[in-house]
Amino acid sequence: MSKAAFPVNDLLRRRLQTSLTLISLTVCVASTLFLLLFSEQVGLGITSVAANTLTVGYWAIFSNFLLFVGILIFAVGAVIVSFITFLMMVQRTRDFGLIKAAGCPNSLVVGYFLTELLIVLFAGCILGVALGFLTDYAVINMGAFQAFQKTPNVWYAPLVFVAFFVFGLIFGLKPLEAAARLSPIAAISPMQYFGLNEGNKFKALSKSRLTLKIVSRSLFRRQSATVRMVVFLSTVFILLTVSIAGSIIASDTTASRIENAVGKNTLLVAHKDMVNQYTSLLSKFSGATAKTDFNYLDQNFALPDDVFQELNAISGAANFEKRLFYEGRIQEVMNFTFSDSATIPVGADREADSLIVGIEPENVLSEWFMEGRFPKNSSCFEAVVGDSIAAITFEIPLLQSFRMQNATLNVVGVCLDPINNGIVVFVPFEMLKTLNNVSNPNLLLVQLDSSTDLSSIILELQERLAEVNSDLTVFELNETLEKNVGFLEATWSVILFLPFFSLLAATLCLIGYLVLAIDEQRHEFAVLRVMGAKPATVLTILAVQSLIVLFSSFAFGISLGVIITLLILMAQPVVTSFTILAISGWLLAALVGMFLLSLWPAVRFAKKPILEIMS
Amino acid sequence: MSLKTSDLVVATDSLNKVYHLADVEVEVLKGITLKVARGEFVAICGPSGSGKTTLLNIISGIDKLTSGKILVLGQDLTVQDEDFLADFRCNHVGFVFQSYNLVSTLTVAENVAFPMEWSRKAEEEVETRVAKLLETVGLQHRENHFPAQLSGGEQQRVSFARALANDPELVLADEPTGNLDTKNGQKITQMLRMLKANGKTVIVATHDTELMQLADCTACLEDGRLAS
Numbered sequence: 001m002s003k004a005a006f007p008v009n010d011l012l013r014r015r016l017q018t019s020l021t022l023i024s025l026t027v028c029v030a031s032t033l034f035l036l037l038f039s040e041q042v043g044l045g046i047t048s049v050a051a052n053t054l055t056v057g058y059w060a061i062f063s064n065f066l067l068f069v070g071i072l073i074f075a076v077g078a079v080i081v082s083f084i085t086f087l088m089m090v091q092r093t094r095d096f097g098l099i100k101a102a103g104c105p106n107s108l109v110v111g112y113f114l115t116e117l118l119i120v121l122f123a124g125c126i127l128g129v130a131l132g133f134l135t136d137y138a139v140i141n142m143g144a145f146q147a148f149q150k151t152p153n154v155w156y157a158p159l160v161f162v163a164f165f166v167f168g169l170i171f172g173l174k175p176l177e178a179a180a181r182l183s184p185i186a187a188i189s190p191m192q193y194f195g196l197n198e199g200n201k202f203k204a205l206s207k208s209r210l211t212l213k214i215v216s217r218s219l220f221r222r223q224s225a226t227v228r229m230v231v232f233l234s235t236v237f238i239l240l241t242v243s244i245a246g247s248i249i250a251s252d253t254t255a256s257r258i259e260n261a262v263g264k265n266t267l268l269v270a271h272k273d274m275v276n277q278y279t280s281l282l283s284k285f286s287g288a289t290a291k292t293d294f295n296y297l298d299q300n301f302a303l304p305d306d307v308f309q310e311l312n313a314i315s316g317a318a319n320f321e322k323r324l325f326y327e328g329r330i331q332e333v334m335n336f337t338f339s340d341s342a343t344i345p346v347g348a349d350r351e352a353d354s355l356i357v358g359i360e361p362e363n364v365l366s367e368w369f370m371e372g373r374f375p376k377n378s379s380c381f382e383a384v385v386g387d388s389i390a391a392i393t394f395e396i397p398l399l400q401s402f403r404m405q406n407a408t409l410n411v412v413g414v415c416l417d418p419i420n421n422g423i424v425v426f427v428p429f430e431m432l433k434t435l436n437n438v439s440n441p442n443l444l445l446v447q448l449d450s451s452t453d454l455s456s457i458i459l460e461l462q463e464r465l466a467e468v469n470s471d472l473t474v475f476e477l478n479e480t481l482e483k484n485v486g487f488l489e490a491t492w493s494v495i496l497f498l499p500f501f502s503l504l505a506a507t508l509c510l511i512g513y514l515v516l517a518i519d520e521q522r523h524e525f526a527v528l529r530v531m532g533a534k535p536a537t538v539l540t541i542l543a544v545q546s547l548i549v550l551f552s553s554f555a556f557g558i559s560l561g562v563i564i565t566l567l568i569l570m571a572q573p574v575v576t577s578f579t580i581l582a583i584s585g586w587l588l589a590a591l592v593g594m595f596l597l598s599l600w601p602a603v604r605f606a607k608k609p610i611l612e613i614m615s
Numbered sequence: 616m617s618l619k620t621s622d623l624v625v626a627t628d629s630l631n632k633v634y635h636l637a638d639v640e641v642e643v644l645k646g647i648t649l650k651v652a653r654g655e656f657v658a659i660c661g662p663s664g665s666g667k668t669t670l671l672n673i674i675s676g677i678d679k680l681t682s683g684k685i686l687v688l689g690q691d692l693t694v695q696d697e698d699f700l701a702d703f704r705c706n707h708v709g710f711v712f713q714s715y716n717l718v719s720t721l722t723v724a725e726n727v728a729f730p731m732e733w734s735r736k737a738e739e740e741v742e743t744r745v746a747k748l749l750e751t752v753g754l755q756h757r758e759n760h761f762p763a764q765l766s767g768g769e770q771q772r773v774s775f776a777r778a779l780a781n782d783p784e785l786v787l788a789d790e791p792t793g794n795l796d797t798k799n800g801q802k803i804t805q806m807l808r809m810l811k812a813n814g815k816t817v818i819v820a821t822h823d824t825e826l827m828q829l830a831d832c833t834a835c836l837e838d839g840r841l842a843s
Contacts, residue, residue: 209732210721210725210728210729210732210733213720213721213725214718214720214721217720217721218720221720523716524718524719524720527712527716527717527718528718528729529677529701530675530677530704530710530712530716531704531705531710531729531730531733531777532701532702532704532705532706532730532733532734532781533701533705533733534697534698534701534702535697535698535701536698537733609678610677610678611672611677611678
């Protein structure tokens, strides 16, 4: 055999191990590359704020999750690469000893196995880059994300390639270097081959049944590999929990906030052009555009008093809210705050165009998720600002005020409202009337009783409004609400999908771990079979090992994942019993799926004849 | 030939075993006809590669024959499934390997006890039996040690104790003294003598002349055939 052919032949000889290593490496590289490409393309990138969709507050929640999931995916990738290269090289320690014992110089043996490592790393990284691009292309062409198609940033490919290649090389070289230092006799010893502990002095679970005794002691004997596996799987389960629990809780929470802000069972009554403009402003949240030269204060849009009389006559309409919309410019007013008896300036004199909405504070249908409070009454000079305008124009909004048409209003609250993507200020209606010399609102929100038949009341309302003004129309906001909530759900489902690759890689590594366990214990299993153990007993011993490793990682990963999700990433989460059921279902499905797939080598092994195992 | 003889523990008729190694067919056993009566001590001798281990493997149900017939304790092992064979080996056959083959994760006492756990014996019964067996092989002071902490001779004695755990009717030993020095080999021979005295049916594959002298009859294999 030529010197050059040895590494290739050796990799081909260990087909299962080589395939597992290659696939694991490929999915790690692919998942990281996909995350970078996709997040940038959708415009919710970790480094770039593309504010055409989602309000700043919503983007911040999503971005935090994406950043955290990104860090975890990279961490999982790093741990996987370190684990699989460790596993790959540790299992060559014995061969290292054998070749050295046969008289081959140390440098040549190192060269053989280093070449193997380089081949696997190169092939895995290349395949991963290709799979990453393919997955990104496939996902971006799915219905929900077609609006975000743009050329992917190809520079991520060399970045991810180099990062994982170097990482794999560092972790692969460590056991290789350790093997090179060993004498041939020590390298041949099973102690080295399986990374076992010296001796067998730990009598774990002495009082338990035979299966548990063998399982617990084998796990302790393979301490090095077991600890690595538990650390690695724990990271995967943290990632899974943050992704699954996080995306479900965040999806429910943000959807609930949107519903509360827009209003459920709410009708919109306004001039038909005003209705179109309002719905476009609401849909900017999910990527739509609204007219920029729209004259909100056109006299035709003012709702006559007759409209309110007609509405009062309708049964089933529980509440009304009058709103006056227009566009204006607001200017930040600088303020001061005190800290340790020093005066610190807050803000500057930034300006921005904003949607200005006049509301009656005592008669508001929206239940915003907000920081601060509502204006005290209809004529005070206080305002609530949207989260986006708060981020763009103010430094500490609740300590500041702004000027608008020669009036100065104190900011008393910051709210999450999808309208105009959060570039909105809510000010008392009476004050706006004075400033703009208008007396009537240009839009009316009507909240219906939940028991009301929606279609019949719309029909009745249409007829009554037609008598007042044929240009007035009724619009059901549920449609726009569903569109926004649907967009949010689609966005969160991306996070739900992101750990799929890591989960796949983790399953493959768990299979790799069981292959190692089988390799290490194969002779003992053969002896047990000769002494009367049934194939099912061998399968049980391997299955329990897999379960213990999985469950210990699961318990640690889930606990930490939940803490991260609820205490760090999501303020005031909406958690219903259905949310808990959904999260438990997903996590259990992942656990059961991983467990069943990990049994594949064990099932294959248990079926083998005793002599084949012994040979 | 009829194999249904109640006094026979092992009966084979024209037993053949062929291994297929790549494109090569290797005939390991050729037409072996052998009868071992209850309480008989049989030594199987022959040079390396003559088929001794294969014959023991087939008798214990670890391996399947290619053609011919075999009855062990009245059971035709060729038609049984793995679960039956496992139970059969656990309860009726004790096996001693040349290389001891103790389970390294279990202590001496646990190694002796585990075949009894599979045959669902009561805990007290298992403890009493383990103590008695370890006393018999002179290793009661080593019960909590792991195999790696024992010498080769001690490991082989544990292996004997394990083989006798379920008080099997048939004990098979594959070159039990092959890896031992003279002193330890004599201890094993002593144990086999004790088994013979207790009326156990024993089949030993061996090169050891001392063991052959102990046997009631000796079957020599040469190139897969019974020479005598």
